[in-house]
Amino acid sequence: MDDQALNHWEEKLKRGEVVVTEGYISNYAGRTQVDRLLLIGDTCQPLAVEALKLAVNLLKKSSDVPRYKQAVATLASIDPSDPDSRTDEEWVDRVLRKVASETEKYEAQLKSYKHNLIKESIRMGHEDLGNHYYASGDLSSAFKSYSRMRDFCTAPKHILDMSLQIIKVCIEQGNYMSVQSHIMKIRNLLRTPEEEADLAPKLAVATGLSHLATGNFKDAAKTFLECPNTLGNSWNEVISSNDVAIYGGLCALASMNRPQLKSEVLENNVFRNFLELEPHIRRAITFFYSAKYNACLSILQTYRNDYLLDIHLQRHVEVIYDLVRSKSIVQYFVPFSTVTLSAMSEAFGTREKEMERELVHMIELGKLEARIDTQNRLVVSKETNPRSSVHNKTLLMAQHYERVARLRLMRMQISLAGIEVKPPKRESVPKGLSFQQVGDIRNSPVIF
Amino acid sequence: MDKILDSLISLSSKQVPNDVYDRQMGSIIQALNKISANQMVSSGGVQLLDVFSPSEQSIGYLYILLANIRLRAIEPSEIWKRTSNFLESYEPKQIGYVQEQFRALVGEFITEAAKPLLVVRPLKKAILRSTKPTRYSFLHTCFAQKCLEAKCYRDAVAILDMDLTELPSKKEAKDIGYQDVVAYFLYGGMVYIGLKNWRRAMDYLTYATAYPGNACSAYQLEAYKKYLLVGLLLEGKPVNIPSATSQNTLRSYRALAKPYEVFTLAFKTGDAEALRKQAAICMPMFEEDGNAGLATQCMEAFRRFQIAGLTHTYVTLSVKEIARRNLETLGRGGGQEETERYILGMIERDEIRASLLHDSPSLPNPGCVLHFHSNPQSEKKNLRALEEQIMRTVFITNQAKEMEKKLGLSKEYINYLNKLGKSGSSVAPGGGNIGDADAMDTGDMFDYLTRGSTGYSFDDFGDEDIMHQDSFDDE
Numbered sequence A: 001m002d003d004q005a006l007n008h009w010e011e012k013l014k015r016g017e018v019v020v021t022e023g024y025i026s027n028y029a030g031r032t033q034v035d036r037l038l039l040i041g042d043t044c045q046p047l048a049v050e051a052l053k054l055a056v057n058l059l060k061k062s063s064d065v066p067r068y069k070q071a072v073a074t075l076a077s078i079d080p081s082d083p084d085s086r087t088d089e090e091w092v093d094r095v096l097r098k099v100a101s102e103t104e105k106y107e108a109q110l111k112s113y114k115h116n117l118i119k120e121s122i123r124m125g126h127e128d129l130g131n132h133y134y135a136s137g138d139l140s141s142a143f144k145s146y147s148r149m150r151d152f153c154t155a156p157k158h159i160l161d162m163s164l165q166i167i168k169v170c171i172e173q174g175n176y177m178s179v180q181s182h183i184m185k186i187r188n189l190l191r192t193p194e195e196e197a198d199l200a201p202k203l204a205v206a207t208g209l210s211h212l213a214t215g216n217f218k219d220a221a222k223t224f225l226e227c228p229n230t231l232g233n234s235w236n237e238v239i240s241s242n243d244v245a246i247y248g249g250l251c252a253l254a255s256m257n258r259p260q261l262k263s264e265v266l267e268n269n270v271f272r273n274f275l276e277l278e279p280h281i282r283r284a285i286t287f288f289y290s291a292k293y294n295a296c297l298s299i300l301q302t303y304r305n306d307y308l309l310d311i312h313l314q315r316h317v318e319v320i321y322d323l324v325r326s327k328s329i330v331q332y333f334v335p336f337s338t339v340t341l342s343a344m345s346e347a348f349g350t351r352e353k354e355m356e357r358e359l360v361h362m363i364e365l366g367k368l369e370a371r372i373d374t375q376n377r378l379v380v381s382k383e384t385n386p387r388s389s390v391h392n393k394t395l396l397m398a399q400h401y402e403r404v405a406r407l408r409l410m411r412m413q414i415s416l417a418g419i420e421v422k423p424p425k426r427e428s429v430p431k432g433l434s435f436q437q438v439g440d441i442r443n444s445p446v447i448f
Numbered sequence B: 001m002d003k004i005l006d007s008l009i010s011l012s013s014k015q016v017p018n019d020v021y022d023r024q025m026g027s028i029i030q031a032l033n034k035i036s037a038n039q040m041v042s043s044g045g046v047q048l049l050d051v052f053s054p055s056e057q058s059i060g061y062l063y064i065l066l067a068n069i070r071l072r073a074i075e076p077s078e079i080w081k082r083t084s085n086f087l088e089s090y091e092p093k094q095i096g097y098v099q100e101q102f103r104a105l106v107g108e109f110i111t112e113a114a115k116p117l118l119v120v121r122p123l124k125k126a127i128l129r130s131t132k133p134t135r136y137s138f139l140h141t142c143f144a145q146k147c148l149e150a151k152c153y154r155d156a157v158a159i160l161d162m163d164l165t166e167l168p169s170k171k172e173a174k175d176i177g178y179q180d181v182v183a184y185f186l187y188g189g190m191v192y193i194g195l196k197n198w199r200r201a202m203d204y205l206t207y208a209t210a211y212p213g214n215a216c217s218a219y220q221l222e223a224y225k226k227y228l229l230v231g232l233l234l235e236g237k238p239v240n241i242p243s244a245t246s247q248n249t250l251r252s253y254r255a256l257a258k259p260y261e262v263f264t265l266a267f268k269t270g271d272a273e274a275l276r277k278q279a280a281i282c283m284p285m286f287e288e289d290g291n292a293g294l295a296t297q298c299m300e301a302f303r304r305f306q307i308a309g310l311t312h313t314y315v316t317l318s319v320k321e322i323a324r325r326n327l328e329t330l331g332r333g334g335g336q337e338e339t340e341r342y343i344l345g346m347i348e349r350d351e352i353r354a355s356l357l358h359d360s361p362s363l364p365n366p367g368c369v370l371h372f373h374s375n376p377q378s379e380k381k382n383l384r385a386l387e388e389q390i391m392r393t394v395f396i397t398n399q400a401k402e403m404e405k406k407l408g409l410s411k412e413y414i415n416y417l418n419k420l421g422k423s424g425s426s427v428a429p430g431g432g433n434i435g436d437a438d439a440m441d442t443g444d445m446f447d448y449l450t451r452g453s454t455g456y457s458f459d460d461f462g463d464e465d466i467m468h469q470d471s472f473d474d475e
Helices: A001-015 A022-025 A031-043 A045-061 A065-078 A089-116 A119-135 A139-152 A156-172 A176-187 A193-213 A219-225 A240-254 A258-267 A269-277 A279-289 A293-308 A314-333 A341-347 A352-365 A386-417 A435-443 B001-014 B020-036 B037-041 B058-070 B076-088 B092-112 B116-129 B137-152 B151-162 B176-195 B196-210 B218-235 B247-256 B258-271 B273-290 B292-314 B319-325 B336-348 B379-408 B411-426 B434-450 B458-469
Strands: A337-342 A370-373 A378-381 B313-319 B355-356 B366-371
Touching: A001 A193, A022 A031, A022 A139, A031 A045, A031 A065, A031 A139, A031 A156, A031 B176, A045 A065, A045 B458, A065 A089, A065 B176, A089 A119, A089 A176, A119 A139, A139 B037, A139 B151, A139 B336, A156 A176, A156 A193, A156 B258, A156 B411, A176 A193, A193 A219, A193 A240, A219 A240, A219 A269, A219 A314, A219 A352, A240 A258, A240 A269, A240 A279, A240 A293, A240 A314, A258 A279, A269 A279, A279 A293, A314 A341, A314 A352, A337 A370, A341 A352, A341 A378, A352 B247, A352 B292, A370 B218, A386 B196, A386 B379, B001 B020, B020 B092, B020 B355, B037 B058, B058 B076, B058 B092, B076 B092, B076 B116, B076 B336, B092 B137, B116 B137, B137 B151, B137 B176, B151 B319, B176 B196, B176 B218, B218 B292, B218 B379, B258 B273, B292 B313, B292 B319, B292 B336, B313 B319, B319 B336, B319 B366, B336 B366
Parallel strands: A370 B313
Antiparallel strands: A337 A378, A370 A378, B313 B366, B355 B366
8 A cells, every 4th residue: 555545544543533343344244254354454554453453353263273274363463462363372282283173073073074975965064065165264175175076966956055155265265267167057957936036136246256357357247237236145155235336437437428427327217226325436427437537536536545455456556547537637638628737737736747647658559549739738639530530541452462472382382393491400419400501590681 | 416406396286185295295205314514515516505506495495405504615604695685585395394404504504693683684584584473482592582682672672572372282392392492482571671671570480480390490580580570660669470380380489589579568568668678688699690670660650659649638738748768779869959840751651641830939949840631641542442342352262262172172181081981981892992082082972062061063074184293292
């Protein structure tokens, strides 16, 4: 986190309007609570102590020793004087022993099930073992155990359960390739309407998260927007409804144009319920739609730090914000043929110099079709002549075609004539060039 | 010798069918090969060189001339005169039978002529006189090399402007190796570099760079190095390696042309300082490769491309601002006044469409402002260019069709079709041994043609012998 953000947090702390970490985290359940707290502890100094203490308390109720140690170590590096920053050796020993004995117990159980060859029992044995690994923080073993259930599933329902478990584990591991493949698996299964109603939001959310993770904001926005509002708290081990609103809204802002924002976000009855949870996102989108870009950007700026502390959003905040900003600039410029730089910098709340630099950068990247008049301090839109540009493009394409075709023909001729470059027969001479040839080249005329 | 003369005269005087001509030529060459060099020079006190006519009895004349040169029977000045005369007037059909001797003669000719300049014109005429100037022969490589040595780029262009459309197969020209052909492409590229015709230079260097094969020749490496630099001069940004380049070749390029790739990347950043630094590191290597001049031109072009690039971003920009960017990478100044002169030069050469405006000197800080004009493209010019391009595209597409036909009739393809037929449908058991191969060939070819998948008419079938001519051994 940069200095500016830190100062911002400190101010907020002083004014007492800090996000209450406890409140925030109570939206979630299970492992993700701790993951999120640890992330805050790692990245945000002002909140770190509070977050880490919460995490330590939560972890002590679980049997996840590795992460307990991690949390304590982080806390110790920030505030060594805190009572929670000392490892509770006795607890660690006790839990480790318990975990080991349980592992043994479940494995023995599984063995006996396997011996009896009853599919259902074997499946449950794997599931128990997987759940146990999951609880004790060994995600990769949990993933393996859940995956082994595959062969022993007898009903579609079992496959659904298994895939959901795996999706959950994979999201926590950040393994979005598996997430996608298991989503496909579920989609290919027959489902009853009740299952469908239960699954639809989870699938939508998981797909959305995997798109978000790969930076595919457009598809992420689409899937989040389609998420049925029955999600509620039903899957808060992974995601809360608030998150859906934030992710969906931000991705939509970053990837959609104004008419789309209106028709697909603001007039979307299903998504409206989510937006009501995060009214500022709704406001930001409305402002963007009504072309009040500065207002939209300043709302986003206010919440920037919250998003920087979000486990899924953190890596994408900068990119999304940049996209929204450059989109606003482009949209702002659309109706004009010339704008003064000063008007533009006013509209976006920056200084003229910075505005100019930003615009130049955007023009160079080809995002903005405009040119800058540095003498009269104007931004001038490019004159476009579609007719001649089509002519030019055609010409270039044809020339390219001609060259490539000629090259290919030449290669075919050469192959047909059987005079390709061949490595020399003797192994001692390197790479198809004899020393004779090298000498030849040195003697050949060299110009310049 | 007299007999040979007679048969040559009779041969050229009447029209004979191809196979008879073939046979007679064969016997003539056999006879010629038996005669010793001494006997060739003169017979019964008569200078045979004066008896044979270079344009009608070319084959005999060639043997005699070669013998004369080898025995030093004529004056060096005479050699040049006689040979160049011969090269300008020989009968290509006859010479086609004695490529080896012809090559030997050209070799002697080149070594005899002290200056490369002297051989350029005769070689050019010799190429133009051959049955098909766009068919590669050893003359092409000799010619391109001599043009480079003599720096007669303009003469070279007459030949180089025609792209090769055909290459002799291994059978037809045993002594032509890949080295000759790659060298021709490399030299061709260098000729155009000399003329600063980057577009054509690029074409030739691309041919050399993407020359097929599973190894990398030293010529190809040289071509690739130049390819990278010329690409910068042509496009103002690094060009991609032609996609047809084979993987093995590519690997050698990557390993052996590092400095060039790094240089192009520095060019791409648009950061003059980075380019200067990189150039300082790379220059010694470029000098060693003989590419320093080209690299210097790239540095020069860097500034030109950068300024031209500003057209897309700005409408007006003060010269002071441009000078401040410090785009000059050759250490020739780059101050405000120098920049202004430079821009003026660019405008005069029509590289950018812009005008320079001076503030009135009465102002406190008189400066100079560059106004970029938007690019009004003349429609007429565009349309004309398009029309020409359509012609060329049709031409190359026809070439591609011919090539397809040729490949479709090649032995390999027909064997392949045979195999497909065998595995696909049940052919009579025990069939398809060598004995029926010919029958099968024809049968399948009929199939192939009647299916009409390629759209050839039956008239094309008359070219059956193409198949045999162009069938190539797999070695």
